[in-house]
Amino acid sequence: MANTQEMPPQAQMMQALFGFMVTKCLSAVAVHNVADALKDGPLYYTDLARVTDTNQRALHRVMRMLSGVGIFAELEPGRFGLTPVSDLLRRDVPGSLRDMAVMITSRSHWLPWGRMEDTLKSGASGPQHEFGTDVFTWFQQDANHEQWAIFNAAMTSFSAGVSHAVADSFDFSKFTQIVDIGGGHGYLLKTILEKAPRAKGTLFDLPGVMEGDNSSGLGNRIGRVGGSFFKEVPAGGDCYTLKHIIHDWSDDQCVTILSNVAKAMHPQGTVLVIELVMPETGGPHPAKFMDVNMLAMTEGGCERTEGEYADLFKRSGLTLVGVHPTPSPVSIVEASKA
Numbered sequence: 001m002a003n004t005q006e007m008p009p010q011a012q013m014m015q016a017l018f019g020f021m022v023t024k025c026l027s028a029v030a031v032h033n034v035a036d037a038l039k040d041g042p043l044y045y046t047d048l049a050r051v052t053d054t055n056q057r058a059l060h061r062v063m064r065m066l067s068g069v070g071i072f073a074e075l076e077p078g079r080f081g082l083t084p085v086s087d088l089l090r091r092d093v094p095g096s097l098r099d100m101a102v103m104i105t106s107r108s109h110w111l112p113w114g115r116m117e118d119t120l121k122s123g124a125s126g127p128q129h130e131f132g133t134d135v136f137t138w139f140q141q142d143a144n145h146e147q148w149a150i151f152n153a154a155m156t157s158f159s160a161g162v163s164h165a166v167a168d169s170f171d172f173s174k175f176t177q178i179v180d181i182g183g184g185h186g187y188l189l190k191t192i193l194e195k196a197p198r199a200k201g202t203l204f205d206l207p208g209v210m211e212g213d214n215s216s217g218l219g220n221r222i223g224r225v226g227g228s229f230f231k232e233v234p235a236g237g238d239c240y241t242l243k244h245i246i247h248d249w250s251d252d253q254c255v256t257i258l259s260n261v262a263k264a265m266h267p268q269g270t271v272l273v274i275e276l277v278m279p280e281t282g283g284p285h286p287a288k289f290m291d292v293n294m295l296a297m298t299e300g301g302c303e304r305t306e307g308e309y310a311d312l313f314k315r316s317g318l319t320l321v322g323v324h325p326t327p328s329p330v331s332i333v334e335a336s337k338a
């Protein structure tokens with residue numbers, strides 16, 4: 001994609017305004033598994049449309065635009081191939097972001113994001129404006145279980161990219177009982193347990209989320225508990241991980257969650273909050289995007305600075321030990337009992 005600094009202001013503005021079209025088209029080609037169809041080599045759009053069961057002219061126009069911004073390659077007019085970027089839309093590559101691409105403009109996100117002007121006015125989330133409730137309550141309604149499955153698959157796909165970086169950046173081998181709070185389908189816990197041979201794990205999430213978890217390879221080393229972290233969390237762990245949990249909630253709700261962890265944990269235990277830590281400086285940072293996603297999608301969720309984490313811990317009976325960066329955009333914010 002063009003380096004915006006070198007573009008005249010009007011072109012920079014047009015690129016920014018058209019950005020949503022790139023995102024939506026990426027999501028659409030991910031739904032139709034177009035990248036999978038190109039894994040053995042480039043195809044002319046008529047063949048690509050036949051293999052993916054899509055409309056020829058529509059696919060040609062979408063692929064021409066996505067190739068124009070460097071996501072696919074148009075090798076000759078009408079013949080399209082993968083680039084290192086679109087390779088990540090394949091389902092069979094390590095670190096695949098295909099499920100994330102599907103989710104990012106699925107109904108659970110696209111409709112609430114469409115209410116951003118209302119969120120900007122009121123401060124209330126997109127799901128409140130669009131669905132009349134928070135997104136996790138909406139997911140649990142029978143009619144939205146398919147959307148919930150899309151969301152959970154995306155979390156796993158996103159997790160796959162950073163879980164190894166997290167597992168490699170902290171010594172988990174000292175723990176014997178690791179509890180992953182809001183652990184979704186279990187990808188992080190499974191990755192950590194591979195580095196902690198003495199430990200058993202507990203995956204904790206809302207009832208119903210864990211059916212699709214990826215932890216079966218570890219047999220009886222992982223137990224699954226369903227419940228709400230606003231009520232209580234499994235007791236007795238010497239390590240509690242919370243990845244992309246705290247950023248979903250307001251300060252008061254985070255204090256409830258973290259206080260429940262503080263109550264349940266072994267007195268010498270460790271709490272690891274895994275998030276994008278907001279820098280206190282200007283300039284680009286992925287935390288600034290994720291923060292606005294939290295504004296759009298959650299009830300008071302946000303990305304926080306190290307100091308804001310220290311305050312949350314203090315209010316929850318915990319104390320900040322330190323922040324461990326990882327080779328990925330997320331950091332590990334470590335706390336212990338106060």
Ligand SMILES: C[S@@+](CC[C@H](N)C(=O)[O-])C[C@H]1O[C@@H](n2cnc3c(N)ncnc32)[C@H](O)[C@@H]1O
Pocket residue numbers: 136155156159181182183184185204205206209227228229230242243244245248
């Ligand atoms: C943003 S996802 C993060 C999932 C996973 N930790 C990861 O990083 O891929 C938030 C998770 O919190 C779970 N969750 C939401 N409300 C919950 C509650 N009240 N109690 C337990 N888990 C909850 C969701 O089901 C979801 O799996």
